[in-house]
Amino acid sequence: MQSDFRFYKGIFHSQFESSGVIDLKVLRFADLQLQPRMILKVEEEITGEEFEKHKQRIQQDTGKQFSSAKQDANDRPTARVAMTDEQVIELEFSDGKSRAVYCRELYAEYGKGLVPETFTAHDFVAANDGVSHGRITGRAWVKIPQLSEEEIQEKRKRSLTNFQETGKDA
Numbered sequence: 167m168q169s170d171f172r173f174y175k176g177i178f179h180s181q182f183e184s185s186g187v188i189d190l191k192v193l194r195f196a197d198l199q200l201q202p203r204m205i206l207k208v209e210e211e212i213t214g215e216e217f218e219k220h221k222q223r224i225q226q227d228t229g230k231q232f233s234s235a236k237q238d239a240n241d242r243p244t245a246r247v248a249m250t251d252e253q254v255i256e257l258e259f260s261d262g263k264s265r266a267v268y269c270r271e272l273y274a275e276y277g278k279g280l281v282p283e284t285f286t287a288h289d290f291v292a293a294n295d296g297v298s299h300g301r302i303t304g305r306a307w308v309k310i311p312q313l314s315e316e317e318i319q320e321k322r323k324r325s326l327t328n329f330q331e332t333g334k335d336a
Contacts, residue, residue: 170312171270173217174257177207177281178274178306183299198247200274201299204255206306207285220307224248224273245276245304255308267310268321276304 181201224246249272258264281303291300313321 171214172310172312173212173214173308174206174208174210174310175212175216175220175305175307176209177285177303178204178272179207179285179301179303180204180274181299181301183297198245200247200249200253200272202254204253204269204272205258206255206308207258208260212307217307217309221248221271221273224275247274247276248272249274257310268313268318269308270311271309272306273308274304274306276302280305 181203182198183201184198225248249269253269253272254266255269255272256264256266286303289301289303291298293299
């Protein structure tokens with residue numbers, strides 16, 4: 167498998183689920199789990215060093231694959247999520263083109279003022295039987311492996327086989 171990666175930062179939209187408290191107005195979360203469909207509106211390609219800087223900062227607050235809510239330096243609540251299991255996300259570029267890619271790592275941050283309000287207009291939270299779900303928008307940094315067409319086809323085949331066997335995507 168190739169070890170070449172591209173790194174991007176941008177505005178991130180995702181669905182989420184949580185068995186805990188969710189309040190988007192003050193960004194209180196408990197056990198926030200990102201769900202497909204995930205979209206990154208790419209603002210720019212960044213260096214691996216810049217990606218690592220944001221990864222370290224977010225991991226300090228979240229631990230691996232957990233979320234946290236705490237106040238930032240301007241006393242605004244901030245939630246941070248680290249996703250280290252490989253997922254398919256959609257990259258949308260400024261030229262209007264988009265493509266689905268395998269994302270190796272994603273680090274997201276949510277808070278008032280992190281993205282323009284026009285991007286958060288469709289965010290929502292709903293609850294049913296003690297489980298909250300909805301859509302949330304924030305800023306994210308992603309690590310995307312550069313895969314050959316053969317590697318992509320193999321991943322799709324494994325994902326389909328896993329889905330047929332378990333009902334869940336790989």
